[in-house]
Amino acid sequence: MRPRNRLLTAVSAVGVLTVAGGVAIASTISGSTASTAVPGNAAAARPSISVVAERTIAEDLTSPWGLAFLPDGSALISERDTAQVRRIASRTFGLPAANLTRAQVVGKVSGVRPDGEGGLLGIAIPETIGDAEPDYIFAYLTAKRDNRVVRIEWDGRRLGKQTPILTGIPKASYHNGGRIITGPNRTLFVATGDAGDPDLSQDQASLAGKVLRIDYRGNPAPGNPFEDSPVYTLGHRNVQGLALDNDGRLWATEFGTRKADELNLLRPGRNYGWPIVEGRSNNPRFTNPKVTWEPTSTASPSGMTITDDAAYVASLRGEVVWRVPLKGAQAGKPQKVDIEKGNRLRTIELAPDGRVWLATSNTDGRGDPGPRDDRIVSFRLTD
Numbered sequence: 001m002r003p004r005n006r007l008l009t010a011v012s013a014v015g016v017l018t019v020a021g022g023v024a025i026a027s028t029i030s031g032s033t034a035s036t037a038v039p040g041n042a043a044a045a046r047p048s049i050s051v052v053a054e055r056t057i058a059e060d061l062t063s064p065w066g067l068a069f070l071p072d073g074s075a076l077i078s079e080r081d082t083a084q085v086r087r088i089a090s091r092t093f094g095l096p097a098a099n100l101t102r103a104q105v106v107g108k109v110s111g112v113r114p115d116g117e118g119g120l121l122g123i124a125i126p127e128t129i130g131d132a133e134p135d136y137i138f139a140y141l142t143a144k145r146d147n148r149v150v151r152i153e154w155d156g157r158r159l160g161k162q163t164p165i166l167t168g169i170p171k172a173s174y175h176n177g178g179r180i181i182t183g184p185n186r187t188l189f190v191a192t193g194d195a196g197d198p199d200l201s202q203d204q205a206s207l208a209g210k211v212l213r214i215d216y217r218g219n220p221a222p223g224n225p226f227e228d229s230p231v232y233t234l235g236h237r238n239v240q241g242l243a244l245d246n247d248g249r250l251w252a253t254e255f256g257t258r259k260a261d262e263l264n265l266l267r268p269g270r271n272y273g274w275p276i277v278e279g280r281s282n283n284p285r286f287t288n289p290k291v292t293w294e295p296t297s298t299a300s301p302s303g304m305t306i307t308d309d310a311a312y313v314a315s316l317r318g319e320v321v322w323r324v325p326l327k328g329a330q331a332g333k334p335q336k337v338d339i340e341k342g343n344r345l346r347t348i349e350l351a352p353d354g355r356v357w358l359a360t361s362n363t364d365g366r367g368d369p370g371p372r373d374d375r376i377v378s379f380r381l382t383d
Helices: 197-201
Strands: 017-019 022-024 025-031 050-058 064-069 075-079 084-088 104-107 121-126 135-141 147-154 161-167 180-183 187-191 210-215 230-236 241-242 251-256 261-266 291-293 303-305 310-315 319-326 335-337 345-350 354-358 376-382
Touching: 017 345, 022 147, 064 135, 064 345, 064 354, 075 121, 084 121, 104 161, 104 345, 135 161, 135 180, 187 241, 241 310, 251 303, 261 303, 303 354, 310 354
Parallel strands: 064 121, 121 180, 241 303, 303 345
Antiparallel strands: 017 022, 025 050, 025 335, 050 376, 064 075, 075 084, 084 104, 121 135, 135 147, 147 161, 180 187, 187 210, 210 230, 241 251, 251 261, 261 291, 303 310, 310 319, 310 345, 319 335, 345 354, 354 376
8 A cells, every 4th residue: 555645634724734744834836747738838927836734625536536516515426436415515615624514415316327337427507696506416327238418306405306418428337438528508518538449539410429418408519610510629538527618618637547648628520549559640630639648647638617718627537736827728837736646636626715625536546545434625826
């Protein structure tokens, strides 16, 4: 069993974090050897960005995967292997770690068949007017015969009846994709994997190895690039990170094999090459990634959030957060953010108050769980 370097174990309300052998105020961002499609180092203009660790949000979670915020600022968390959804009330955010209670279970999603990388995966909250509580939420799950998107009734306290809105996404014990986010005009973006059959990624009739765009009823969204199809982009191996920037551009992280992980800017109807291409190529049929990580042991990128003109990517094998500066449709050189170093990192999201939430993934069957794993921590970005 490898030693664990717990950078963030207990944090006070003033932002001082305790680490083995001393006290640190912040971790700084350092450069990396990851490659980028942009010449030069676009990150050079902001070399002194620091990450200040503030607090532990939740502990004792089992394979947390999805994370979404309700209008009141509280959060819903999905657990892949238990099929449970938990809620963290906003009034608990500032409590010291010693006073944290287990996040409240608000329901168990039926029909989930956890297997390998499959189970209860992404969750999303629909658009609401003002601070109105939503009547339902969305979830991506692995069922007996497929992966699917369901709509689940929500009364503000508990999950209720669930209705499948998109079924027939190929499943396997690995490469199930699973991230879902809301888009403009009451749409959902849905990331899928190739389900262990790479050729499906190039099959426009298959839902595997794609990013899909649907409406809240599960129908192909108006304006999709292929008539009567939910397919938005194709040629993906396993997408687990989706995020929109301030100008509405859609970005996605993608797992490679051993050659290259990717950060892609998604354009409707584009083909991103898998399995014919991994990483960059000169083939005009395929759209190149904006960033690659080579080899894949440095990243294995999962969740992603975008704030302050940068994408923040949670990496599993790399066990760091990667910061990728963004300038319009261009991406700069990735930089390591050494927070929660020594932990597999699954999900990262921007909270309504501007803090960044980060979920570890040590109980997913491939990590080395600590006594309080898995956990969600939050931090701020400072100049």
